[in-house]
Amino acid sequence: MSYRTEPAYRHGTPSRTGVLLINLGTPDAPTAAAVKPYLREFLGDPRVVEIPRALWWLILNGIILNTRPKKSADKYAQIWTKEGSPLLVHTQRQAKLLKGYLNETLKAQSALPLSPTLSHEGERGQTTIPPENGGTDSVLIEFAMRYGNPSVASALEKLKQQNCGRILILPLYPQYAASSTATALDAVFDTLRKMRNMPEIRTVRSFHDHPGYIAALAQSVRDNWMQNGHPDKLVMSFHGVPRYTLDKGDPYHCECHKTGRLLAEALQLKQDQYQISFQSRFGRAEWLKPYTTATLEELGKQGVNRADVICPGFVGDCLETLEEIALEGKASFLGAGGKEFRYIPCLNERNDWIHALSDIVTANLQGWIATEEKEVCAASRNRALAMGAQD
Numbered sequence: 064m065s066y067r068t069e070p071a072y073r074h075g076t077p078s079r080t081g082v083l084l085i086n087l088g089t090p091d092a093p094t095a096a097a098v099k100p101y102l103r104e105f106l107g108d109p110r111v112v113e114i115p116r117a118l119w120w121l122i123l124n125g126i127i128l129n130t131r132p133k134k135s136a137d138k139y140a141q142i143w144t145k146e147g148s149p150l151l152v153h154t155q156r157q158a159k160l161l162k163g164y165l166n167e168t169l170k171a172q173s174a175l176p177l178s179p180t181l182s183h184e185g186e187r188g189q190t191t192i193p194p195e196n197g198g199t200d201s202v203l204i205e206f207a208m209r210y211g212n213p214s215v216a217s218a219l220e221k222l223k224q225q226n227c228g229r230i231l232i233l234p235l236y237p238q239y240a241a242s243s244t245a246t247a248l249d250a251v252f253d254t255l256r257k258m259r260n261m262p263e264i265r266t267v268r269s270f271h272d273h274p275g276y277i278a279a280l281a282q283s284v285r286d287n288w289m290q291n292g293h294p295d296k297l298v299m300s301f302h303g304v305p306r307y308t309l310d311k312g313d314p315y316h317c318e319c320h321k322t323g324r325l326l327a328e329a330l331q332l333k334q335d336q337y338q339i340s341f342q343s344r345f346g347r348a349e350w351l352k353p354y355t356t357a358t359l360e361e362l363g364k365q366g367v368n369r370a371d372v373i374c375p376g377f378v379g380d381c382l383e384t385l386e387e388i389a390l391e392g393k394a395s396f397l398g399a400g401g402k403e404f405r406y407i408p409c410l411n412e413r414n415d416w417i418h419a420l421s422d423i424v425t426a427n428l429q430g431w432i433a434t435e436e437k438e439v440c441a442a443s444r445n446r447a448l449a450m451g452a453q454d
């Protein structure tokens with residue numbers, strides 16, 4: 064392997080801190096032609112489908128990629144917006160809102176001088192540091208998609224070009240799973256492997272029990288119930304994974320159950336007022352149970368009049384929530400005899416969620432902002448000396 068040539072190293076340039084949000088990814092358009100390469104990349108990932116490669120290659124290329132793209136594209140077409148795929152649109156907005164809120168918070172805490180031209184009161188008077196050292200924002204935020212665009216490699220490259228020497232990686236999955244979180248981190252490390260001048264890296268593993276995340280979920284449910292009244296049952300539906308991953312030690316199932324329990328506690332729900340289930344089963348193998356579709360059908364048959372469904376494992380609405388739950392799930396429940404079905408939207412751009420996200424980031428940046436401050440001050444002093452000031 065040959066390692067990339069890096070931009071020339073300049074002594075004394077303070078490096079910056081960046082945050083990279085990573086979500087799953089989505090096709091570029093709601094068409095079979097755009098869905099096919101996305102599914103090829105996604106389902107070709109050995110973290111996602113763990114069966115022997117040669118056998119899987121035959122099934123994927125011989126059957127799945129010839130049938131699924133068209134069916135998936137038809138589903139995407141039902142939820143696509145003028146701005147694009149909901150998953151991309153929400154992730155983009157979350158990154159933008161986080162950037163604004165986080166930097167305002169840091170500015171208020173005066174962790175760093177954040178004006179466009181950073182000033183430093185040196186021993187011999189005021190010295191001005193050009194914007195290249197900080198600009199208006201102290202912490203840079205980028206987002207990437209594990210599959211499709213913008214790629215993890217391109218987002219890391221963007222951060223490096225802005226001189227980020229410290230990067231916090233935050234996969235946007237509250238619950239850890241090898242098929243979501245670990246593969247997002249694999250993509251980061253695969254990119255770093257090719258770098259000559261690697262940034263310092265920190266990773267967030269999961270935030271399934273973060274108080275701010277749980278409080279935002281609970282408030283989103285309360286807001287909904289204030290407007291629409293209470294259901295007979297709250298179904299908390301999480302994305303499924305194959306059952307064997309639980310048997311092999313993946314903590315995903317436990318983290319989903321903990322999120323569910325904490326959310327129920329925050330809402331003061333009794334055991335019979337809520338139900339945890341798993342959706343999006345793929346293929347014939349057993350996945351985590353109970354399945355969401357079967358649960359909704361069962362509730363309808365049992366004479367439950369109204370079911371509300373929330374999907375706490377997704378922080379932004381996407382195909383899995385808007386099509387599979389809000390449309391298909393509703394049809395399953397009403398078809399089985401249920402009378403009223405309400406889908407409670409994901410956290411998306413809620414203020415309380417953006418604040419929680421900012422708290423998660425701030426907690427994981429501990430020490431880095433202070434490092435940045437020291438480097439900025441040292442650079443300022445060096446520049447002052449170079450301009451003729453005496454030490």
Ligand SMILES: C=CC1=C(C)c2cc3[nH]c(cc4nc(cc5[nH]c(cc1n2)c(C)c5CCC(=O)O)C(CCC(=O)O)=C4C)c(C)c3C=C
Pocket residue numbers: 087088089090111112131135148150236240242243302303304305315343345376377380381382383
């Ligand atoms: C073997 C298959 C799959 C595993 C394992 C899996 C895990 C997993 N996925 C998410 C989050 C999302 N998945 C989404 C779509 C989606 N998921 C699978 C299959 C597996 N996911 C497929 C084939 C698809 C594509 C759509 C389809 O053809 O049905 C999405 C939505 C993407 C979008 O564009 O809106 C998300 C988000 C998690 C968190 C996870 C493990 C916990």
Ligand SMILES: [Fe+2]
Pocket residue numbers: 302343
């Ligand atoms: Fe999935």
Ligand SMILES: [Fe+2]
Pocket residue numbers: 316317320
């Ligand atoms: Fe468990």
